[in-house]
Amino acid sequence: MKQLAFFIVFIAQFASAQVKFEADVSKNSLGINERVRIEFSMNEDGDNFNPPNFEACGFRVVGGPSQSISQSWINGRSTFQKAYTYILLPIQKGNLIIKQATIEINGQIYKTSPLKMTVGNAVQMEQERNPNDAPVVNVDNNLYLVADISKVNPYVNEPTTVVYKLYFSNNIGISNFREVNKPKYNDFWSQNIEIKKLEAQQGIFKGQQFRFVILKKVILYPQKAGKLDLEPLALDIDVQMPMGRPNIFGQYQMGEDTKRVSAGNKIIVVKALPDAGKPADFTGAVGKFDFNVTPSRTNLKAGESLSLNISVSGTGNLKLFTLPKPVVPPSLEMYDPEHKENIQTPLSGMTGSITDNYTIIPSEKGNFPIKGLRFSYFDLSSQTYKTITSNDLAIIALEGAFSAKNAVAASHKVKVASSKTFAFIKQKTKLSAVNKPDFLGSQTFYALFALPFLIIPCLVLFRRKKEARNADFIGNRIKKSNALAKKYLSEAKKQINNKEPFYIALEKAMHNFLKAKLSIETFDMS
DSSP states (O other): OHHHHHHHHHHHHHHHTOOOEEEEESOSEEETTOOEEEEEEESSOOEEEEOOOTTTTTEEEEEEEEEEEEEEEETTEEEEEEEEEEEEEESSOEEEEEOOOEEEETTEEEEOOOEEEEEESOOOOOSOOOTTSOOOOOGGGTEEEEEEESOSSOBTTOOEEEEEEEEEOTTOEEEEEEEEEOOOOTTEEEEEEOOOOOOEEEEEETTEEEEEEEEEEEEEEEOSSEEEEEOOOEEEEEEEEEESOOOTTSOOEEEEEEEEEEOOOEEEEEBOOOSTTOOTTOOOOEEEEEEEEEESOSEEOTTOOEEEEEEEEEEEOGGGSOOOOOOOOTTEEEOOOEEEEEEEOOTTOOEEEEEEEEEEEESSSEEEEEOOOEEEEEETTTTEEEEEEOOOEEEEEOSSOOSGGGOOOSSTTOOOOGGGTSOOOOSSOOOOOTTOOOSTTSHHHHHHHHHHHHHHHHHHHHHHHHHHHHHOHHHHHHHHHHHHHHHHHHHHHHTTTSHHHHHHHHHHHHHHHHHHHHTOOGGGOO
8 A cells, every 4th residue: 555655656746847848829720811829838947949940831930039937836846937939920821830849958858749720811800809918010000111202393403302211100119121122313313412320200190190210311313304213212121019918017028020111113204494595505504503704814924824713603403514615816725624613412402613724825925805704504493594694804915925935834833944845866875676685595594593503612612611720729829829929020120229129029929939839838838
């Protein structure tokens, strides 16, 4: 009897200590437009959780994974529960199977059982739902990409702006966005306006309160008349939506999904500039401009030049037309202009000035007229053509020699005398043959190539002789003593009339001579 009781207790403890790893779904049958919750739970903590490949099983993850852990003590017994939760959306119909998930617990691999799912046609969503669940959010009604066009019926070369705004409701959140279709703006001159920082703002859209972010600003100048298509901007956006039930703080778990939005095709109907009243010298300027022709001087001396400044300033398509060119008499030499631009491009269009600076040099003395220039543009405010004419100019070349020797050959008032243009003919020349032989393979090449092989033996022989000479200690000592003896004999000869220095030098000479002759040192002498 005791053995039976012990066996029952052992079985109960074993059953209570058995590891469980299970998969459970909120429903096994659903429509293609419905979502399903799948939960992988275990009663022991594990590592290396590996979920099934949901895409291969016919589902797309629209939320999760979220992780929950609970642990409690009841009557001295500990209970543990850990779960991974996903929200899935079917991507195909039919009988589908969610394959096994795996996890490692206490060094052993555990697997869940496959789950059979039936996905049918789209169903009408149930109206009744738990009031504690997160509100159902239709992303299509809460996320919009809009292209705001300032003018849909402009003239040719009249500026129009496109501002791309992303509207999203307070029920969702957005994080990253990626351009999947970038407009090319064919038949437009375009320029992007930099947005330094993206900021969320509050606004009204479709009669409701929305948040919006300005993503992009572009200014366009149509280059031809007619219906011009504006390609759409398309984005992939990561969207966060509330799901499930709130926690104890009233906060919902946020699921994430990727949504593609497009601004849609837009058509801009461009009007042609009127032919009535169009000046013959019209070059396409559209806007509101001022025109000025300013010479740096009108009275010149020989060898001097003047600068003729032609400028247009104002608001309009400053980069898209050419300035009028002055016509000067043959006695005035005019060089190509230096073109300068000082243009800003805000959202309202180009504003600033453009300038052509001509350098003019007279070749002879006299009075030379320059006819006034005409500049025509189309005024958008009055929708008429306007022409501005500058005053006639008279260039007076005063006294001085205007010969070819004194002609100025460069702009910016740099004067170059023509006498320095050509150098004197050289009488002594150093000519070289056109078809001279190459250095490679020549006698000089082979001589230089063999030179190291001739120098190396000489260096080796010299080194050996030096080593042998350094090894002859006795010979070196004799040579040194002989050199000292000769030195002191020479000193004695110089001091022959001085008794004491003479004998001292003679003694040193004899001393070193005997050391060398007898091969003895000073301390061996007595």
